[in-house]
Amino acid sequence: MRLAVSGLVRAHWSSQIHEEWMLNVVGNYSDISREDLEYTRSQMDRALPDARVTGHKHLIEDLSFPDPDDNHVLAAAIHAETDYIITFNLEDNLEDFPDAKLRTHGVKAIHPDVLMSMLMSSSKEKLLKVVKRHRTSLRKPPLDREEYLEVLKATGLEKTVEKLEAHQDRL
Numbered sequence: 001m002r003l004a005v006s007g008l009v010r011a012h013w014s015s016q017i018h019e020e021w022m023l024n025v026v027g028n029y030s031d032i033s034r035e036d037l038e039y040t041r042s043q044m045d046r047a048l049p050d051a052r053v054t055g056h057k058h059l060i061e062d063l064s065f066p067d068p069d070d071n072h073v074l075a076a077a078i079h080a081e082t083d084y085i086i087t088f089n090l091e092d093n094l095e096d097f098p099d100a101k102l103r104t105h106g107v108k109a110i111h112p113d114v115l116m117s118m119l120m121s122s123s124k125e126k127l128l129k130v131v132k133r134h135r136t137s138l139r140k141p142p143l144d145r146e147e148y149l150e151v152l153k154a155t156g157l158e159k160t161v162e163k164l165e166a167h168q169d170r171l
Contacts, residue, residue: 001047002130002133004051005047008123010051011048013052014053014056014072014076015052017072022034022038025037053076056075057072065096065101066096066098070096070097073085074102074105074107077107083106083108084107084108085107085110086109086112087109088111090111112157113160116163117160120163128164128171131164131171132170132171135171152164
């Protein structure tokens with residue numbers, strides 16, 4: 001969200017994408033309620049009203065991913081004319097978003113760590129400011145630089161952490 005609000009990326013999501021992430025969070029974190037997530041969803045939509053993708057459902061039936069439940073993601077990406085689908089679901093040969101199928105639509109699936117590396121190369125100063133604002137906004141609990149980098153690393157942003165470590169004094 002912070003990357004999108006800062007203008008570093010152009011985010012897009014559909015109501016179905018919202019529904020999926022909310023179900024996953026509720027399923028993985030017993031201390032987070034559906035009501036809390038509905039509030040988060042409304043704030044996301046309010047902060048980035050142009051991010052909401054509609055009018056893409058007619059594209060779904062012509063798509064065929066290994067998991068048909070992922071077809072709506074590509075349909076939204078096609079409709080929004082995005083370059084990338086950002087996802088942690090890029091496992092070895094069991095890709096949820098096979099490159100060959102995406103390429104025909106001009107879309108590529110990349111890991112969030114790759115996105116961050118791209119941003120570090122193209123917009124380092126702005127990215128460092130966004131990262132610092134994010135870290136210093138955390139209150140429950142507040143995190144010092146090292147703790148923040150450990151959290152990022154634990155979420156799978158290992159290359160990002162390596163690059164940010166060189167700029168710890170600015171985080």
